[in-house]
Amino acid sequence: MGSKDVKLILYTNHRCPWAHRAHIALEELKIPFEEVIIDLDTPRTPEYLKINPRGLVPALSYNGEIIIESAIVVQFLTDAYPSHLVPTSSEPGGALRRARIAEFVDAYVSKVNxxxxxVYRAKTDEELASLVETAVTGVVKEVEPKLAxxxxxxxxxxxxxxxxxxTGSLVLRLKSLTKADVLPKRLWTAIEEKAPNFVKWAEAVTAHPSVTSIYDEKANIEGTKARIAKLRASA
Ligand SMILES: N[C@@H](CCC(=O)N[C@@H](CS)C(=O)NCC(=O)O)C(=O)O
Structure with a gap:
C-alpha cells in the first residue's frame, strides 16, 4: 500500500467542500495524483456514473479501485500512507486518538456545519436566526472544549x-463567507465573543497552505451567492 508507483486519480470540483477534504489530505501527504474536474452544472456523463453511481464528487481511483464519499476517501488515504495526520490503531494510544479525532469531526459536522x-435554505428571518443560534451553540458547547x-x-x-x-474546508468557508456577509456576519462575531479556542484554531487552520491551496475565495463567494439566490427563488 501507499507505494509511489500507484496511480491515483481524484474526480473533483474545486468549489465542493467535500472534495476539498481529499485535496487537503493529498497536499499534506505530498502524494502525486491526476485530477479530473467534474462539471457539476450539467448532468453527470454515463462514464462518470460508472465511476460513482451517486454522481457526486469526490471519487478516488487507486490503481482502478474506486473509493467514494469524502470521509472514506480521506480515511483510506491516511491508512494507505501512514503519516503525522493520524496514528495507526495499533500504535500506543493510537486507537484512543483516532476516537477523539472522530468525535471532534462528528461534533463539528453534525452540530455546527x-x-x-x-442557513442557505432558510426561508424566513426566524428560521435563519434559529440556525445561527444552533451553529453558535454547537461551537460553544461541542467544539470549543475539544480545542482546549x-x-x-x-x-x-x-x-x-x-x-x-x-473540517478545514468547512471552517474555511465559514470564515470566508461570514466575512463577505454571504453567511450572516453575526454568526462569526458571536463565535468570536464566545469561543476563543475555536477562533485561534480556525485562524491557524485557514492560514495553512494545504487547506487554502485549491480555494478560490472570490469564485466561492460568487458561486455561493448564486446558489442561495436559486434556492430562495425555488422556495
Ligand atoms: N457525502 C458526500 C457529499 C458529496 C457532495 O455532496 N458533493 C456535491 C458537490 S459539493 C456533488 O457532487 N453534487 C453533485 C450533484 O448533486 O449533482 C461526500 O462527503 O463525499
Missing part, C-alpha cells in the same frame, strides 16, 4: 491532523 449549511489543548492544531499537534483534514 449542518446548521451553517442550513490545540497547539495550534487538534490535540496539541504542531502539524495538521486528520481532524483538520476533515
Amino acid at each position: 449542518s446548521a451553517v449549511f442550513g 489543548d490545540a497547539n495550534p492544531f487538534f490535540g496539541g499537534s504542531d502539524k495538521l491532523t486528520l481532524a483538520e483534514v476533515l
Whole structure:
C-alpha cells in the first residue's frame, strides 16, 4: 500500500467542500495524483456514473479501485500512507486518538456545519436566526472544549491532523463567507465573543497552505451567492 508507483486519480470540483477534504489530505501527504474536474452544472456523463453511481464528487481511483464519499476517501488515504495526520490503531494510544479525532469531526459536522449549511435554505428571518443560534451553540458547547489543548492544531499537534483534514474546508468557508456577509456576519462575531479556542484554531487552520491551496475565495463567494439566490427563488 501507499507505494509511489500507484496511480491515483481524484474526480473533483474545486468549489465542493467535500472534495476539498481529499485535496487537503493529498497536499499534506505530498502524494502525486491526476485530477479530473467534474462539471457539476450539467448532468453527470454515463462514464462518470460508472465511476460513482451517486454522481457526486469526490471519487478516488487507486490503481482502478474506486473509493467514494469524502470521509472514506480521506480515511483510506491516511491508512494507505501512514503519516503525522493520524496514528495507526495499533500504535500506543493510537486507537484512543483516532476516537477523539472522530468525535471532534462528528461534533463539528453534525452540530455546527449542518446548521451553517442550513442557513442557505432558510426561508424566513426566524428560521435563519434559529440556525445561527444552533451553529453558535454547537461551537460553544461541542467544539470549543475539544480545542482546549490545540497547539495550534487538534490535540496539541504542531502539524495538521486528520481532524483538520476533515473540517478545514468547512471552517474555511465559514470564515470566508461570514466575512463577505454571504453567511450572516453575526454568526462569526458571536463565535468570536464566545469561543476563543475555536477562533485561534480556525485562524491557524485557514492560514495553512494545504487547506487554502485549491480555494478560490472570490469564485466561492460568487458561486455561493448564486446558489442561495436559486434556492430562495425555488422556495
Ligand atoms: N457525502 C458526500 C457529499 C458529496 C457532495 O455532496 N458533493 C456535491 C458537490 S459539493 C456533488 O457532487 N453534487 C453533485 C450533484 O448533486 O449533482 C461526500 O462527503 O463525499
